[in-house]
Amino acid sequence: MSSKRPSRYHRRVRRKAPAAPVLETGQTEYEFGIPIAGTIVPKEQWTQCALKRIPEQTPVDWPTLFSRQAPLVVDIGCGNGRFTIASALSRPECNHLAIDLLPAVIRYGTRRANQRGLNHVRFAVVDGWRFLTELCSDASLSEIHIYHPQPYADPVASTRRMLTPEFIAWMHGRLIPQGKVFLQTDRKAYWDYICATMPALFDWHELKEQWPEDPEFRSRREILSRKQGLPIFRGFAVRRDGITKDDLQRIVAAMEQPTFAMDEQED
Numbered sequence: 642m643s644s645k646r647p648s649r650y651h652r653r654v655r656r657k658a659p660a661a662p663v664l665e666t667g668q669t670e671y672e673f674g675i676p677i678a679g680t681i682v683p684k685e686q687w688t689q690c691a692l693k694r695i696p697e698q699t700p701v702d703w704p705t706l707f708s709r710q711a712p713l714v715v716d717i718g719c720g721n722g723r724f725t726i727a728s729a730l731s732r733p734e735c736n737h738l739a740i741d742l743l744p745a746v747i748r749y750g751t752r753r754a755n756q757r758g759l760n761h762v763r764f765a766v767v768d769g770w771r772f773l774t775e776l777c778s779d780a781s782l783s784e785i786h787i788y789h790p791q792p793y794a795d796p797v798a799s800t801r802r803m804l805t806p807e808f809i810a811w812m813h814g815r816l817i818p819q820g821k822v823f824l825q826t827d828r829k830a831y832w833d834y835i836c837a838t839m840p841a842l843f844d845w846h847e848l849k850e851q852w853p854e855d856p857e858f859r860s861r862r863e864i865l866s867r868k869q870g871l872p873i874f875r876g877f878a879v880r881r882d883g884i885t886k887d888d889l890q891r892i893v894a895a896m897e898q899p900t901f902a903m904d905e906q907e908d
């Protein structure tokens with residue numbers, strides 16, 4: 642199988658894109674019986690949160706795009722946007738950008754943000770790598786959130802795993818001083834890799850419990866994983882300052898690549 646072939650997960654999501662349910666003003670939306678934050682506002686208050694075309698001039702001037710200067714919170718591989726919607730509602734003072742490779746899931750997130758009347762959220766179909774390397778500048782992001790990065794359990798596809806030493810270094814460079822990365826997965830092997838690599842550039846904090854500010858479910862994948870009885874691993878990293886470019890190169894060169902073997906669960 643070519644490593645460019647879509648994963649099983651991507652093929653399944655492409656196949657199953659059910660019609661959006663019709664919701665009424667004031668209604669709470671549920672997913673697997675778990676409420677999604679916020680309620681539907683009257684239609685005249687709906688917004689346009691889709692970022693359909695990335696500005697040609699890069700790095701993107703994000704404050705101009707959001708029409709205000711505010712801390713930028715990014716959800717990479719956002720899926721249907723459950724985390725971004727909840728975070729944007731609880732932190733109106735931050736701009737929120739949610740990106741994913743899959744147009745189908747971005748449509749779900751966009752619709753939810755639009756129907757909640759959110760002005761400080763954008764959803765875009767963008768590759769996480771492209772976002773970090775081309776679309777943002779150094780010291781421009783306050784928070785990066787990655788929940789359940791695609792595991793790519795198939796050994797051939799494993800080269801596509803997002804969290805590599807180089808990706809971790811790009812996150813370090815693009816975050817502001819004291820900026821944070823939030824990570825969560827249900828895969829022990831991926832978690833062991835994350836715990837082994839993140840401390841090289843970040844002050845790393847592994848959580849033993851749920852997120853204190855979000856004790857229920859943070860993402861769709863978390864709901865599904867917990868229903869299957871899988872463990873959830875959570876942690877956050879605070880950017881370590883004072884690392885020179887030479888240090889960075891040396892540290893990244895010494896890190897392992899994410900070539901670990903993984904149980905063949907569904908991707």
Ligand SMILES: C[S@@+](CC[C@H](N)C(=O)[O-])C[C@H]1O[C@@H](n2cnc3c(N)ncnc32)[C@H](O)[C@@H]1O
Nearest residue numbers: 718719720741742768769788789791860861862
């Ligand atoms: C297992 S799902 C998790 C989705 C969501 N974060 C959650 O927890 O419900 C992984 C998501 O990452 C997306 N993804 C995989 N590789 C990506 C990349 N390089 N850039 C952006 N998104 C990516 C997939 O399309 C998928 O929606």
